[in-house]
Amino acid sequence: MSKILLYHTGYQVIQNPDIYYGRKNADFGQGFYLTENPEFSKRWAREKKGTDTYVNVYELELHGLESSEIIKYREIVQKEEQDYQTLFAKCLERM
Numbered sequence: 001m002s003k004i005l006l007y008h009t010g011y012q013v014i015q016n017p018d019i020y021y022g023r024k025n026a027d028f029g030q031g032f033y034l035t036e037n038p039e040f041s042k043r044w045a046r047e048k049k050g051t052d053t054y055v056n057v058y059e060l061e062l063h064g065l066e067s068s069e070i071i072k073y074r075e076i077v078q079k080e081e082q083d084y085q086t087l088f089a090k091c092l093e094r095m
Contacts, residue, residue, distance in 0.1 A: 002063050006034040008056045009045035017058070028080075034058065036074075040081055 008014065017032045024030045035041050038055060045053045 003059045003061055004036060006036060006058045006060055007038045007041035008032065008034050008058070009041040009053050010056065011045075011048070011051055011053060013054050014056050017056075035077060035081065037081065 008017070017034075019032045020030065022030050022032065026033075033044070035044075038057075041055060042053070047053065
């Protein structure tokens with residue numbers, strides 16, 4: 001595998017991601033959030049009435065990255081997605 005697809009859902013098409021653009025009070029701090037899971041990306045985006053959302057797709061070239069870095073990245077992402085899904089389920093239970 002030399003490339004992976006990453007997804008970011010937002011209110012506009014973003015050709016060139018910028019980690020310094022965005023809310024400073026975002027859930028995990030200011031940054032540009034990506035996931036390998038397009039469905040998770042869609043769920044993460046907050047819907048605004050009358051506003052479209054766009055799923056932006058990016059390719060990450062893995063050549064040159066250490067396999068240990070890729071494995072660590074995936075472990076972190078999977079844990080964050082699980083934590084988010086657990087938190088979301090708890091919030092729904094309280095409603």
